[in-house]
Amino acid sequence: YGLIGFEFLMVIYAIISIPIALALYFTLKNVSPSFTALYAALNLVCVLAFIVARPVFEMLSLSDGYAAATTDVQRSSFLILGQSLVNTFHGTAFHVSYILGSLSGLIISLVMLKSRIFSKNTAYFRIASSICDFGLYVPGIGMYISMFSVIFLFIWNIMIARRLLQLGR
Numbered sequence: 001y002g003l004i005g006f007e008f009l010m011v012i013y014a015i016i017s018i019p020i021a022l023a024l025y026f027t028l029k030n031v032s033p034s035f036t037a038l039y040a041a042l043n044l045v046c047v048l049a050f051i052v053a054r055p056v057f058e059m060l061s062l063s064d065g066y067a068a069a070t071t072d073v074q075r076s077s078f079l080i081l082g083q084s085l086v087n088t089f090h091g092t093a094f095h096v097s098y099i100l101g102s103l104s105g106l107i108i109s110l111v112m113l114k115s116r117i118f119s120k121n122t123a124y125f126r127i128a129s130s131i132c133d134f135g136l137y138v139p140g141i142g143m144y145i146s147m148f149s150v151i152f153l154f155i156w157n158i159m160i161a162r163r164l165l166q167l168g169r
Contacts, residue, residue: 042104049097055085102133
């Protein structure tokens with residue numbers, strides 16, 4: 001569980017999304033300069049908030065401290081610190097990142113729909129992903145709805161990667 005449990009791979013994905021966002025900005029800036037700039041700015045804030053919300057390395061450090069603890073008092077303090085980091089994991093920075101990521105996806109999708117650079121289907125997959133993102137906030141079934149966003153986002157990433165490679169040739 002460890003690092004993967006605190007979405008270490010998602011932190012890597014978030015960092016990789018920065019050059020992708022910049023590539024989309026430079027590719028689509030002539031279509032809508034203000035909306036592509038807004039997209040790029042929101043994406044950067046989203047990535048930073050996401051990284052802040054993920055206590056991957058902090059938990060690793062606490063884990064080492066807990067393993068080295070020799071008394072119940074020391075172990076208890078590490079457990080309390082760990083629980084506070086778990087609360088951060090689901091806190092404000094995560095929700096800011098999540099909502100801004102969804103909104104930035106909608107923004108860049110609308111720009112894509114106005115352009116002829118990307119297919120309409122590419123834009124529609126990102127719109128579907130952004131809509132499903134907000135499923136997280138539906139009581140009871142929200143997690144299941146938001147899981148569909150990952151599938152749509154995965155397909156969208158493949159579609160934009162393919163198109164950006166074509167444009168780069």
